[in-house]
Amino acid sequence: MNISNSGHSVDIVEVTKTFANVTAVHKVSLNIRKGEFMTLLGPSGCGKTTLLNMVAGFETQTSGAIQIDGKDISDVPPYMRETGMVFQSYALFPHMNVFDNIAFGLRMRKLPAREIKAEVERALDMMKLSGMEGRRVRQLSGGQQQRIALARAIVIRPKVLLLDEPLSALDKNLRLQMQVELKELHQKTGLTTIFVTHDQGEALSLSDRVVVMSRGEVQQVSAPIELYTQPANGFVASFIGEINALPKARCQKSGQDFRFEVCPEISLNGRQPARQELKDGQMVHIFIRPEHIEIAGPRHNGANIVKGNVAAHIYQGTHTQTRVNVPGIGLVELRTKGAAAIDQAPLGSEIALSVPLDEAVILPA
Ligand SMILES: Nc1ncnc2c1ncn2[C@@H]1O[C@H](COP(=O)(O)OP(=O)(O)OP(=O)(O)O)[C@@H](O)[C@H]1O
Ligand SMILES: [Mg+2]
Incomplete structure:
Protein backbone atom coordinates (compact mmCIF):
# COMPACT_ATOMS: atom_id res chain seq x y z
CA MET A 1 0.00 0.00 0.00
CA ASN A 2 1.41 3.35 -0.89
CA ILE A 3 -0.20 6.06 1.18
CA SER A 4 2.55 8.52 0.56
CA ASN A 5 3.62 11.22 -1.63
CA SER A 6 7.06 9.60 -1.64
CA GLY A 7 10.35 10.64 -3.10
CA HIS A 8 10.98 14.23 -2.12
CA SER A 9 14.34 15.72 -1.19
CA VAL A 10 15.05 18.40 1.40
CA ASP A 11 17.98 20.77 1.22
CA ILE A 12 19.05 22.88 4.14
CA VAL A 13 21.48 25.47 2.86
CA GLU A 14 23.72 27.43 5.26
CA VAL A 15 20.87 27.88 7.71
CA THR A 16 21.40 29.96 10.85
CA LYS A 17 18.81 30.73 13.52
CA THR A 18 19.47 33.31 16.19
CA PHE A 19 17.09 34.02 19.07
CA ALA A 20 17.70 37.30 20.96
CA ASN A 21 21.19 36.35 22.13
CA VAL A 22 21.38 32.59 21.44
CA THR A 23 22.55 31.07 18.18
CA ALA A 24 20.45 27.90 18.19
CA VAL A 25 21.54 26.72 14.72
CA HIS A 26 24.76 27.85 13.06
CA LYS A 27 25.41 27.55 9.30
CA VAL A 28 23.90 24.10 8.92
CA SER A 29 23.89 22.57 5.45
CA LEU A 30 22.30 19.17 4.83
CA ASN A 31 20.98 17.29 1.85
CA ILE A 32 18.26 14.80 2.77
CA ARG A 33 17.72 12.45 -0.15
CA LYS A 34 14.44 11.22 -1.56
CA GLY A 35 13.01 8.53 0.69
CA GLU A 36 15.84 8.79 3.18
CA PHE A 37 15.46 8.23 6.93
CA MET A 38 17.72 10.94 8.32
CA THR A 39 18.21 11.42 12.05
CA LEU A 40 19.29 14.55 13.89
CA LEU A 41 21.15 13.42 17.00
CA GLY A 42 22.71 15.51 19.73
CA PRO A 43 22.51 16.57 23.36
CA SER A 44 19.74 18.70 24.80
CA GLY A 45 19.82 22.26 23.51
CA CYS A 46 21.97 21.56 20.42
CA GLY A 47 19.30 22.92 18.05
CA LYS A 48 17.47 19.80 16.81
CA THR A 49 13.92 21.06 17.40
CA THR A 50 14.79 24.50 16.06
CA LEU A 51 16.09 22.97 12.83
CA LEU A 52 13.01 20.76 12.44
CA ASN A 53 10.70 23.71 13.15
CA MET A 54 12.38 25.67 10.37
CA VAL A 55 11.75 22.83 7.90
CA ALA A 56 8.10 22.75 9.02
CA GLY A 57 7.85 26.53 8.85
CA PHE A 58 7.06 27.10 12.53
CA GLU A 59 10.26 29.12 12.84
CA THR A 60 11.87 31.32 10.20
CA GLN A 61 15.61 31.06 9.70
CA THR A 62 17.71 34.16 10.34
CA SER A 63 19.73 33.38 7.19
CA GLY A 64 20.09 30.59 4.65
CA ALA A 65 17.51 28.66 2.66
CA ILE A 66 15.34 25.57 2.94
CA GLN A 67 14.32 23.74 -0.21
CA ILE A 68 12.01 20.86 -1.03
CA ASP A 69 12.82 19.24 -4.37
CA GLY A 70 15.21 22.09 -5.03
CA LYS A 71 12.58 24.82 -4.61
CA ASP A 72 13.02 27.42 -1.89
CA ILE A 73 10.10 27.16 0.55
CA SER A 74 11.18 29.98 2.86
CA ASP A 75 8.10 32.03 1.98
CA VAL A 76 5.65 29.12 2.04
CA PRO A 77 3.49 29.07 5.22
CA PRO A 78 3.59 25.89 7.35
CA TYR A 79 0.20 24.53 6.27
CA MET A 80 1.20 24.69 2.62
CA ARG A 81 4.62 23.07 2.99
CA GLU A 82 3.20 19.55 2.87
CA THR A 83 5.22 18.42 5.86
CA GLY A 84 3.70 16.12 8.49
CA MET A 85 5.02 16.73 11.97
CA VAL A 86 4.96 14.81 15.23
CA PHE A 87 5.85 17.15 18.06
CA GLN A 88 8.14 16.49 21.02
CA SER A 89 4.99 16.42 23.17
CA TYR A 90 2.34 14.66 21.08
CA ALA A 91 0.11 17.76 21.03
CA LEU A 92 -3.10 15.80 20.43
CA PHE A 93 -6.45 17.51 21.02
CA PRO A 94 -7.60 16.00 24.33
CA HIS A 95 -11.26 16.94 23.86
CA MET A 96 -11.53 15.21 20.49
CA ASN A 97 -11.81 11.51 19.74
CA VAL A 98 -9.25 9.57 17.75
CA PHE A 99 -11.00 10.03 14.41
CA ASP A 100 -11.30 13.79 14.79
CA ASN A 101 -7.69 14.14 15.86
CA ILE A 102 -6.50 12.34 12.76
CA ALA A 103 -8.99 14.07 10.47
CA PHE A 104 -8.02 17.55 11.65
CA GLY A 105 -5.49 18.35 8.91
CA LEU A 106 -7.80 17.02 6.18
CA ARG A 107 -10.71 19.16 7.42
CA MET A 108 -8.42 22.20 7.42
CA ARG A 109 -7.75 21.36 3.78
CA LYS A 110 -11.52 21.18 3.20
CA LEU A 111 -11.58 17.68 1.74
CA PRO A 112 -15.04 16.14 1.15
CA ALA A 113 -16.33 14.07 4.09
CA ARG A 114 -16.24 10.77 2.20
CA GLU A 115 -12.61 11.28 1.24
CA ILE A 116 -11.71 12.24 4.81
CA LYS A 117 -13.28 9.04 6.09
CA ALA A 118 -11.36 6.91 3.61
CA GLU A 119 -8.05 8.62 4.30
CA VAL A 120 -8.45 8.43 8.09
CA GLU A 121 -9.32 4.73 7.83
CA ARG A 122 -6.21 4.14 5.78
CA ALA A 123 -4.03 5.92 8.36
CA LEU A 124 -5.72 4.04 11.22
CA ASP A 125 -5.04 0.78 9.47
CA MET A 126 -1.43 1.70 8.81
CA MET A 127 -0.83 2.59 12.46
CA LYS A 128 -2.73 -0.48 13.73
CA LEU A 129 -5.45 1.64 15.32
CA SER A 130 -8.51 0.30 13.50
CA GLY A 131 -11.54 0.14 15.78
CA MET A 132 -10.33 2.95 18.02
CA GLU A 133 -11.82 5.84 16.04
CA GLY A 134 -14.45 6.67 18.67
CA ARG A 135 -12.16 6.56 21.71
CA ARG A 136 -11.22 9.69 23.62
CA VAL A 137 -7.54 10.50 23.44
CA ARG A 138 -7.40 10.82 27.24
CA GLN A 139 -8.40 7.15 27.62
CA LEU A 140 -5.46 5.87 25.59
CA SER A 141 -2.01 4.70 26.61
CA GLY A 142 1.16 6.60 25.72
CA GLY A 143 1.96 4.16 22.91
CA GLN A 144 -1.53 4.49 21.42
CA GLN A 145 -1.37 8.29 21.62
CA GLN A 146 1.97 8.12 19.85
CA ARG A 147 0.42 6.11 17.03
CA ILE A 148 -2.36 8.67 16.69
CA ALA A 149 0.16 11.48 16.46
CA LEU A 150 1.90 9.52 13.69
CA ALA A 151 -1.40 8.78 11.93
CA ARG A 152 -2.26 12.48 12.05
CA ALA A 153 1.09 13.33 10.47
CA ILE A 154 0.89 10.80 7.61
CA VAL A 155 -2.82 11.18 6.81
CA ILE A 156 -2.21 14.38 4.86
CA ARG A 157 0.15 12.49 2.52
CA PRO A 158 3.05 14.76 3.36
CA LYS A 159 6.11 15.15 1.18
CA VAL A 160 8.30 14.99 4.27
CA LEU A 161 7.69 13.44 7.68
CA LEU A 162 9.19 15.37 10.61
CA LEU A 163 9.43 13.51 13.92
CA ASP A 164 10.64 15.31 17.04
CA GLU A 165 11.64 12.72 19.67
CA PRO A 166 8.40 10.82 19.12
CA LEU A 167 9.41 7.89 21.32
CA SER A 168 11.07 9.65 24.24
CA ALA A 169 8.05 9.46 26.55
CA LEU A 170 7.61 5.71 26.15
CA ASP A 171 9.05 3.03 28.43
CA LYS A 172 11.84 0.87 27.07
CA ASN A 173 9.85 -2.09 25.75
CA LEU A 174 7.22 0.03 24.07
CA ARG A 175 9.93 2.18 22.66
CA LEU A 176 11.65 -0.80 21.04
CA GLN A 177 8.31 -1.97 19.63
CA MET A 178 7.56 1.50 18.23
CA GLN A 179 11.04 1.65 16.69
CA VAL A 180 10.19 -1.48 14.71
CA GLU A 181 6.83 0.03 13.70
CA LEU A 182 8.43 3.28 12.62
CA LYS A 183 10.89 1.36 10.50
CA GLU A 184 8.04 -0.63 8.92
CA LEU A 185 6.11 2.57 8.29
CA HIS A 186 9.12 4.04 6.55
CA GLN A 187 9.62 0.93 4.44
CA LYS A 188 5.94 0.85 3.46
CA THR A 189 5.62 4.53 2.61
CA GLY A 190 9.09 5.42 1.39
CA LEU A 191 8.52 8.82 2.98
CA THR A 192 11.48 11.14 3.32
CA THR A 193 11.81 11.35 7.09
CA ILE A 194 13.70 13.65 9.43
CA PHE A 195 13.76 12.10 12.87
CA VAL A 196 15.06 13.82 16.00
CA THR A 197 16.42 11.99 19.01
CA HIS A 198 19.06 12.31 21.69
CA ASP A 199 19.20 8.52 22.03
CA GLN A 200 22.17 7.23 20.07
CA GLY A 201 20.97 3.61 20.05
CA GLU A 202 17.73 4.70 18.45
CA ALA A 203 19.62 6.78 15.90
CA LEU A 204 21.94 3.91 14.94
CA SER A 205 19.16 1.33 14.63
CA LEU A 206 16.65 3.36 12.60
CA SER A 207 18.55 5.64 10.28
CA ASP A 208 19.96 5.57 6.79
CA ARG A 209 22.21 8.44 7.86
CA VAL A 210 22.71 10.32 11.10
CA VAL A 211 23.57 13.98 11.61
CA VAL A 212 25.44 14.52 14.87
CA MET A 213 24.95 18.05 16.17
CA SER A 214 26.56 19.95 19.00
CA ARG A 215 25.87 23.56 19.97
CA GLY A 216 23.97 24.35 16.81
CA GLU A 217 26.60 22.94 14.47
CA VAL A 218 26.91 19.75 12.45
CA GLN A 219 29.76 17.54 13.66
CA GLN A 220 29.37 14.62 11.25
CA VAL A 221 26.91 13.21 8.73
CA SER A 222 27.36 9.46 8.21
CA ALA A 223 25.70 6.10 7.93
CA PRO A 224 25.40 4.39 11.35
CA ILE A 225 28.29 1.94 10.96
CA GLU A 226 30.68 4.62 9.80
CA LEU A 227 29.62 6.88 12.63
CA TYR A 228 30.48 4.19 15.16
CA THR A 229 33.70 2.96 13.60
CA GLN A 230 35.04 6.20 12.11
CA PRO A 231 33.92 9.15 14.21
CA ALA A 232 35.19 12.40 12.74
CA ASN A 233 36.20 14.03 15.99
CA GLY A 234 36.39 13.57 19.75
CA PHE A 235 32.85 14.81 20.32
CA VAL A 236 31.33 12.20 18.01
CA ALA A 237 33.64 9.45 19.34
CA SER A 238 32.51 10.13 22.91
CA PHE A 239 28.85 10.78 22.11
CA ILE A 240 28.21 7.62 20.07
CA GLY A 241 28.51 4.54 22.26
CA GLU A 242 31.03 4.14 25.03
CA ILE A 243 34.69 4.76 24.40
N1 LIG B 1 11.87 30.48 21.15
C1 LIG B 1 13.11 30.52 21.67
N2 LIG B 1 13.61 31.64 22.22
C2 LIG B 1 14.87 31.69 22.71
N3 LIG B 1 15.72 30.67 22.71
C3 LIG B 1 15.30 29.52 22.17
C4 LIG B 1 13.97 29.38 21.62
N4 LIG B 1 13.84 28.10 21.17
C5 LIG B 1 15.00 27.49 21.40
N5 LIG B 1 15.89 28.33 22.01
C6 LIG B 1 17.28 28.00 22.39
O1 LIG B 1 17.94 27.47 21.26
C7 LIG B 1 18.78 26.37 21.63
C8 LIG B 1 18.36 25.13 20.87
O2 LIG B 1 17.08 24.69 21.33
P1 LIG B 1 16.33 23.44 20.72
O3 LIG B 1 14.99 23.37 21.36
O4 LIG B 1 16.37 23.51 19.24
O5 LIG B 1 17.25 22.25 21.24
P2 LIG B 1 17.04 20.67 21.14
O6 LIG B 1 18.28 20.12 20.51
O7 LIG B 1 15.74 20.36 20.48
O8 LIG B 1 17.01 20.21 22.68
P3 LIG B 1 16.15 19.06 23.41
O9 LIG B 1 16.88 17.75 23.13
O10 LIG B 1 16.23 19.43 24.85
O11 LIG B 1 14.76 19.06 22.88
C9 LIG B 1 18.67 26.26 23.14
O12 LIG B 1 19.74 26.97 23.71
C10 LIG B 1 17.34 26.92 23.45
O13 LIG B 1 17.34 27.45 24.74
MG1 LIG C 1 14.00 19.42 21.12
Missing part, protein backbone atom coordinates in the same frame (compact mmCIF):
# COMPACT_ATOMS: atom_id res chain seq x y z
CA ASN A 244 37.92 5.10 26.39
CA ALA A 245 39.75 8.35 25.70
CA LEU A 246 43.44 7.74 26.45
CA PRO A 247 45.70 10.62 27.50
CA LYS A 248 47.25 12.53 24.60
CA ALA A 249 49.98 10.42 23.03
CA ARG A 250 53.07 11.18 20.94
CA CYS A 251 53.32 9.39 17.62
CA GLN A 252 56.72 7.79 16.96
CA LYS A 253 56.91 6.80 13.36
CA SER A 254 59.68 4.89 11.67
CA GLY A 255 58.85 3.61 8.21
CA GLN A 256 55.64 1.61 8.46
CA ASP A 257 55.93 1.21 12.24
CA PHE A 258 53.87 3.42 14.49
CA ARG A 259 54.28 3.60 18.24
CA PHE A 260 52.21 5.85 20.42
CA GLU A 261 53.80 6.99 23.67
CA VAL A 262 50.89 7.44 26.07
CA CYS A 263 53.14 8.08 29.09
CA PRO A 264 56.83 7.31 29.80
CA GLU A 265 55.94 3.74 30.89
CA ILE A 266 53.35 2.92 28.23
CA SER A 267 53.82 2.80 24.48
CA LEU A 268 51.31 1.11 22.19
CA ASN A 269 51.97 -0.28 18.73
CA GLY A 270 49.62 0.74 15.99
CA ARG A 271 49.36 1.51 12.35
CA GLN A 272 48.60 4.43 10.11
CA PRO A 273 44.98 5.43 10.82
CA ALA A 274 42.65 5.16 7.83
CA ARG A 275 42.07 8.82 7.12
CA GLN A 276 44.92 10.68 8.78
CA GLU A 277 48.49 11.05 7.62
CA LEU A 278 50.43 11.16 10.89
CA LYS A 279 53.89 12.66 11.23
CA ASP A 280 56.67 11.60 13.54
CA GLY A 281 56.40 13.47 16.82
CA GLN A 282 52.78 14.50 16.28
CA MET A 283 50.40 14.46 19.26
CA VAL A 284 47.26 12.36 18.89
CA HIS A 285 44.11 11.41 20.76
CA ILE A 286 43.47 7.66 20.92
CA PHE A 287 39.93 6.39 21.51
CA ILE A 288 39.22 2.71 22.05
CA ARG A 289 35.91 0.96 22.61
CA PRO A 290 35.40 -1.25 25.72
CA GLU A 291 34.64 -4.28 23.52
CA HIS A 292 38.06 -4.04 21.85
CA ILE A 293 40.05 -4.45 25.09
CA GLU A 294 40.63 -7.93 26.50
CA ILE A 295 41.92 -9.46 29.68
CA ALA A 296 45.28 -10.97 28.73
CA GLY A 297 45.90 -14.52 29.86
CA PRO A 298 49.17 -15.53 31.60
CA ARG A 299 50.67 -16.77 28.33
CA HIS A 300 50.02 -13.46 26.63
CA ASN A 301 53.36 -11.76 26.11
CA GLY A 302 52.74 -9.78 22.99
CA ALA A 303 52.79 -6.05 22.51
CA ASN A 304 50.21 -3.61 23.84
CA ILE A 305 49.88 -5.22 27.25
CA VAL A 306 49.19 -2.82 30.12
CA LYS A 307 48.73 -3.65 33.80
CA GLY A 308 46.23 -2.29 36.26
CA ASN A 309 44.02 -3.03 39.24
CA VAL A 310 40.43 -4.12 38.95
CA ALA A 311 38.26 -1.34 40.39
CA ALA A 312 34.73 -2.54 39.55
CA HIS A 313 32.62 -5.09 37.72
CA ILE A 314 29.21 -4.13 36.46
CA TYR A 315 27.32 -7.28 35.48
CA GLN A 316 24.76 -6.62 32.75
CA GLY A 317 23.48 -10.04 31.77
CA THR A 318 24.84 -10.45 28.25
CA HIS A 319 28.15 -8.86 29.23
CA THR A 320 30.20 -7.52 32.10
CA GLN A 321 31.65 -4.05 32.11
CA THR A 322 34.95 -4.04 34.03
CA ARG A 323 36.74 -0.93 35.21
CA VAL A 324 40.50 -1.16 35.61
CA ASN A 325 42.78 1.49 37.09
CA VAL A 326 45.89 1.61 34.89
CA PRO A 327 48.78 3.76 36.20
CA GLY A 328 49.70 6.35 33.57
CA ILE A 329 46.30 6.09 31.83
CA GLY A 330 43.62 6.17 34.51
CA LEU A 331 40.35 4.23 34.49
CA VAL A 332 39.95 1.92 31.51
CA GLU A 333 36.61 0.23 30.74
CA LEU A 334 36.39 -3.11 29.03
CA ARG A 335 33.44 -5.24 28.09
CA THR A 336 33.51 -9.01 28.04
CA LYS A 337 30.87 -11.61 27.32
CA GLY A 338 28.81 -13.08 30.15
CA ALA A 339 30.13 -13.13 33.70
CA ALA A 340 33.53 -14.83 33.22
CA ALA A 341 35.52 -11.67 34.02
CA ILE A 342 34.14 -11.52 37.56
CA ASP A 343 35.95 -14.75 38.54
CA GLN A 344 38.87 -14.31 36.18
CA ALA A 345 39.80 -10.88 37.50
CA PRO A 346 38.79 -10.51 41.17
CA LEU A 347 38.17 -7.02 42.52
CA GLY A 348 41.41 -5.36 43.61
CA SER A 349 43.68 -7.86 41.84
CA GLU A 350 46.32 -6.84 39.33
CA ILE A 351 45.56 -7.94 35.80
CA ALA A 352 47.06 -7.51 32.35
CA LEU A 353 45.01 -6.02 29.55
CA SER A 354 45.54 -6.42 25.85
CA VAL A 355 44.94 -3.09 24.11
CA PRO A 356 45.18 -3.59 20.34
CA LEU A 357 44.88 -0.42 18.31
CA ASP A 358 43.57 -2.08 15.10
CA GLU A 359 40.08 -0.74 15.67
CA ALA A 360 41.00 2.29 17.74
CA VAL A 361 40.13 5.77 16.55
CA ILE A 362 43.26 7.91 16.27
CA LEU A 363 42.79 11.62 15.68
CA PRO A 364 45.34 14.45 15.57
CA ALA A 365 45.33 16.33 18.89
